[in-house]
Amino acid sequence: MKELLAFLPITIAYLAFRSTVSANVPAPDVVLLIVFFMAVRGASLEGLLAAFVLGYIEDAFTGGVLGSSSFALIIVHITVHLASKKAHFSTPGIRAGGALFFSLLKSLLIFAAIRSSGVRAELFWGIAATAITTGVFAPAAMNLLARLSFFLNPHGFKNETQ
Amino acid sequence: MxxxxxxxxxxxxxxxxxxxxxxxxxxxxxxxxxxxxxxxxxxxxxxxxxxxxxxxKQDIPRGYIVKGAVYYAAYPVQRLLIGTKSAVAGAWSHYVYLIGTAEENDELKKNISALRSENNRLREEINLSRRLKDLLEYRDAAKFDTTGANILSYNANDWSRTVLINKGKDDGIRKDLAVITPAGVVGRVIETGGKTGSVLLNTDSRSNIDVYVQRTRVKGVAEGNGNGGMALKYIRLDDDVMVGDMLLTSGISGIFPKGLPVGEIVRIEKGKDNFFIYIEARPAVDFKTLEDVLVVTESGFFYKE
CATH class of the missing domain: 1.20.5 (Single alpha-helices involved in coiled-coils or other helix-helix interfaces)
Structure with a gap:
């Protein structure tokens, strides 16, 4: 639970940054990277709760359809966990590709959720730009998250990244 | 044993x-x-x-505590980031950008730089006073009560388009108040905190504004496409519309006063159903350069012919 509490202020700072400094520029999806990072190490109730809470905060902050990001991030969390049984997200290339793919998946799931809620949204290229940026930043971001995680749990080998 | x-x-x-x-x-x-x-x-x-x-869409009040807490926690960070952004931009344009030439140039060039900096500052002040003058003139001429607000942040999630303004419940701002500029409609207030308010822009997929075409008085609904534009719905094949026509608020919803510019038609295509036509519109307000807005503190602007 320590990690979830540490990731909350990071998420709020990131959302504040994205809404002020990089409002018109594609920025990496840090919320997705946190969930991706937690899921790569193995599905856990903490990771699942983080996916729900961070998604809820993202929707609350951006004024989006409440629940759509949570839904997408929970599906991403469980899909990453299942995918990590087949593929090891251990090299920077695979991490970048994985983050890109799951960023697209998150956007498509949000799109599906808000379309189902009766909002007439349309697909556009902005989601690809966000996915590419997320993919590019994923290896470095995951290393930083791993360091933070190790700092929070210095004694356990279990919590180290693969 | x-x-x-x-x-x-x-x-x-x-x-x-x-x-x-x-x-x-x-x-x-x-x-x-x-x-x-x-x-x-x-x-x-x-x-x-x-x-x-x-x-x-059931409009059940949800997540107020979380929203309030998130806005409260993010507000100082946003203020800090906006301040840092302005300071860095100022330092870049007034110092770092000139650092290479500063070594080579003499005192005169330093003076030019200082004058340029002063000039930029004055231009910014002129721009600010012009914007405020426009807002004040518009506010004085308007037939409804308004209050000015600054935009704190622009939230562009994949499909949501909202801005945060520095006026909230404490300033008498409440849900479903219209937000406008002299150029036209910006959107409507969807959430309010103590000192901040969240405004749903008219380019958000959830935004629907009753409008009419200024030239022909044909009525329709301007719906945000979530990607910086709008679609004009419920216009039939035999309705008289053309590219360049202005869309104005009809006042039917009661949120927006009648006759405010919403957008301009930029594309017309035959719809898939052979009954309606697909019309794309550009918002009247340029959201990328938007800094100050007016919140209409009255509501209940119902349609009067």
Missing amino acids: PQFKKKNNSRRLTAAKTFTPMSISERTISSYLKKHQIVIASIFLALYSLHLALTY
Whole structure:
């Protein structure tokens, strides 16, 4: 639970940054990277709760359809966990590709959720730009998250990244 | 030794008598739940999230505490970031950008730089006073009460387009108030905190504004496409519309006063259903350069012919 509490202020700072400094520029999806990072190490109730809470905060902050990001991030969390049984997200290339793919998946799931809620949204290229940026930043971001995680749990080998 | 053994056996017997063993089916269910707890929790949370999203249009007040807490926590960070951004931009344009030439140039160039900096500052002040003058003139001329507000942040999630303004409940701002500029409609207030308010822009997919075409008075609904533009709905094939026509608020919803510019038609295509036409419109307001807005503090602008 320590990690979830540490990731909350990071998420709020990131959302504040994205809404002020990089409002018109594609920025990496840090919320997705946190969930991706937690899921790569193995599905856990903490990771699942983080996916729900961070998604809820993202929707609350951006004024989006409440629940759509949570839904997408929970599906991403469980899909990453299942995918990590087949593929090891251990090299920077695979991490970048994985983050890109799951960023697209998150956007498509949000799109599906808000379309189902009766909002007439349309697909556009902005989601690809966000996915590419997320993919590019994923290896470095995951290393930083791993360091933070190790700092929070210095004694356990279990919590180290693969 | 035999005495000790006896004692131990009697203990085991007592334990066996008091312990009620789980039946095989209970044990199976328990181990199944334990084994698949992540999947079960995922399904439960995913369904709950989906329920929240699907019941969005029912307008149930939700997440007020979380929203309030998030806005409260992010507000100082946003202020800090805006301040840092301005300072860095100023330092870049007035110092770092000129650092290479500063070594080569003489005192005169330094003076030019200082004058340029002063000039930029004055231009900014002129721009600010011009914008405020426009807002004040518009506010004085308007037939409804308004209050000025600054934009704190621009939230462009994948499909949502909202801005945060520096006026909230404490300033008398409430849900469903219109937000405008002299150029036209910006959107409407959807959430209010104590000192901040969240405004749904008219380019957001959830925004629907009743409008009419200024030239021909044909009525329709301007819906945001979530990607910086709008679509004009419910215009029939035989309706008279053309590229360049202005869309104005009809005042039907009661939120927006009648006659405010909403957008301009930029593309017309035949619809898929052979009954309506597909019309794309550009917003009247340029959201990328938007800094100050007016919140209409009145409501109930109902349509009067």
